[in-house]
Amino acid sequence: MKRLKFIGHHKLDMKLAELLGYKEHTKLLIIHADDAGLSHSENMATIESLKHGVVNSYSIMINCPWSFEICQFAKQNPQFDYGIHLTLTCEWETYKFGSVLPSNQVPSLLDQNGFFYMRREQLVSNATLEDVEKELDAQIQRAFQLGLNPSHIDSHMYSVGSCPEFFKIYQDLGTKYQLPIMVSEQLMEMVGLNPKYYIKTGDLLIKKVHYGIFDYFKSQSLREYYSKVFEDLVSGLNLILIHPAYDTFEMKGITINHPNFGSEWRQIDFDSFTSDSCKEQLKKSDIELITWRDIRNVMYN
Amino acid sequence: MKRLKFIGHHKLDMKLAELLGYKEHTKLLIIHADDAGLSHSENMATIESLKHGVVNSYSIMINCPWSFEICQFAKQNPQFDYGIHLTLTCEWETYKFGSVLPSNQVPSLLDQNGFFYMRREQLVSNATLEDVEKELDAQIQRAFQLGLNPSHIDSHMYSVGSCPEFFKIYQDLGTKYQLPIMVSEQLMEMVGLNPKYYIKTGDLLIKKVHYGIFDYFKSQSLREYYSKVFEDLVSGLNLILIHPAYDTFEMKGITINHPNFGSEWRQIDFDSFTSDSCKEQLKKSDIELITWRDIRNVMYN
Numbered sequence: 001m002k003r004l005k006f007i008g009h010h011k012l013d014m015k016l017a018e019l020l021g022y023k024e025h026t027k028l029l030i031i032h033a034d035d036a037g038l039s040h041s042e043n044m045a046t047i048e049s050l051k052h053g054v055v056n057s058y059s060i061m062i063n064c065p066w067s068f069e070i071c072q073f074a075k076q077n078p079q080f081d082y083g084i085h086l087t088l089t090c091e092w093e094t095y096k097f098g099s100v101l102p103s104n105q106v107p108s109l110l111d112q113n114g115f116f117y118m119r120r121e122q123l124v125s126n127a128t129l130e131d132v133e134k135e136l137d138a139q140i141q142r143a144f145q146l147g148l149n150p151s152h153i154d155s156h157m158y159s160v161g162s163c164p165e166f167f168k169i170y171q172d173l174g175t176k177y178q179l180p181i182m183v184s185e186q187l188m189e190m191v192g193l194n195p196k197y198y199i200k201t202g203d204l205l206i207k208k209v210h211y212g213i214f215d216y217f218k219s220q221s222l223r224e225y226y227s228k229v230f231e232d233l234v235s236g237l238n239l240i241l242i243h244p245a246y247d248t249f250e251m252k253g254i255t256i257n258h259p260n261f262g263s264e265w266r267q268i269d270f271d272s273f274t275s276d277s278c279k280e281q282l283k284k285s286d287i288e289l290i291t292w293r294d295i296r297n298v299m300y301n
Numbered sequence: 302m303k304r305l306k307f308i309g310h311h312k313l314d315m316k317l318a319e320l321l322g323y324k325e326h327t328k329l330l331i332i333h334a335d336d337a338g339l340s341h342s343e344n345m346a347t348i349e350s351l352k353h354g355v356v357n358s359y360s361i362m363i364n365c366p367w368s369f370e371i372c373q374f375a376k377q378n379p380q381f382d383y384g385i386h387l388t389l390t391c392e393w394e395t396y397k398f399g400s401v402l403p404s405n406q407v408p409s410l411l412d413q414n415g416f417f418y419m420r421r422e423q424l425v426s427n428a429t430l431e432d433v434e435k436e437l438d439a440q441i442q443r444a445f446q447l448g449l450n451p452s453h454i455d456s457h458m459y460s461v462g463s464c465p466e467f468f469k470i471y472q473d474l475g476t477k478y479q480l481p482i483m484v485s486e487q488l489m490e491m492v493g494l495n496p497k498y499y500i501k502t503g504d505l506l507i508k509k510v511h512y513g514i515f516d517y518f519k520s521q522s523l524r525e526y527y528s529k530v531f532e533d534l535v536s537g538l539n540l541i542l543i544h545p546a547y548d549t550f551e552m553k554g555i556t557i558n559h560p561n562f563g564s565e566w567r568q569i570d571f572d573s574f575t576s577d578s579c580k581e582q583l584k585k586s587d588i589e590l591i592t593w594r595d596i597r598n599v600m601y602n
Contacts, residue, residue, distance in 0.1 A: 044554070095369070246550065250550060
């Protein structure tokens, strides 16, 4: 791989292909599994998608009940790229989790039962910046404590984009730990943050994030969307975001009354990105798969 | 129900039948499901065993990932008797949990990763009495905080019997919260505590605890044991201890490399105590089913 001299992050996204040794307008792609650590079904499907599918990066909810299992896998399988899926919300009705910090240290992040709030709006109404900063920092520290070597940080429900101050905390943590953070204008807009004002010079922008939406799921066209997603790639950095899990009793229980990113949806994610046709398509394409580790090496090595 | 005047706990077990309005030598029985809250499979199987099986009492691991779900059920279904399954150990390899108290408040109970130790011996070697007392008290308080009204307290892996000092803490918590505690000479002996020295005057002794052992499971005679368990009842208070759960992907994951009280075992527990033949046997028997709530009413009302 050809290495150009890297002189600051400004416009890094424009130069990324060349810095990684590819031609200027190459379609770069990370196929990323979110939510590892959430459950056993999520862990096992993520691992299978990495081993026998086209998924090539994932991130871990370090505060979740099944994180220990996936952390053991991560340590024993350093060939697979992984990051920390910073978490400040718990969207599920009956399956609840909260902070890695003791509840008395971050009370503003927790509801009356000691769990994360379900929605970003509740988080913003209640959380102090100090608690957000402490908890997100602690999630990264927890990963190090468990012996992990994450390549990046990203955000569950993109809650770090819930308000400008959270986003700055997120940016600062990337700098502090020398880890690339996932910055996307699309996702910022989705959660109500104006990218114009809050993207920093140092941020590496994802050119296009590809993810299923609830309308596709409801109209049973999610599989079809995925089957054509490689055709939608643009030149520069693309990110496909999925949540592979098995549609088991456990996942049905976790996602009860929540079909959006629910159990059935996650099984489709798994099926689609482990299918033979998907592998074939990718092989025939002009797409270059890269990982967050490649990006980290360019940004911080 | 006839009420005799209750004048202290001494020899309560001898008088229990009469205090509850039964004849002196009646075979009293509680069919009890341990480990609710452990997982979704455990919760759902426990609920089904209560609703459509013969299980008539259960206890909740309040510190576990799925406790919120079963606590909601408990609150909405006060007709079913439940207690708190005090927990100081986590026997599983990949599925880990720890204290309800912040980890920095009970460091001696937690391993290097912040989870409970797997074995009673490790607990005894590491735990301070102060931390044990604080954590067990906090588990009961947590139940109250969640709006529960438990009828009794008992102990996961009977770890409160790991040493005499733990057992005293357990006894004192029963007195403090006016909740019956589960005291069994058999279980004390199993964990290495001499009943002669550590049973208090106030303790209500279970006359006979009936539970499957690993040899039965290995020799595939666990179902048979259960099918004849009602024949083994003695006069006085009997307790059948089971762990109903569905043998799902989740439970297989939790109990990996741990067939003793593993996923397959728990499915047998569920099957056996929801079967028609079990219900028939019980109907034809001279057994009187009672609950911990009945006992609490006699002891503390």
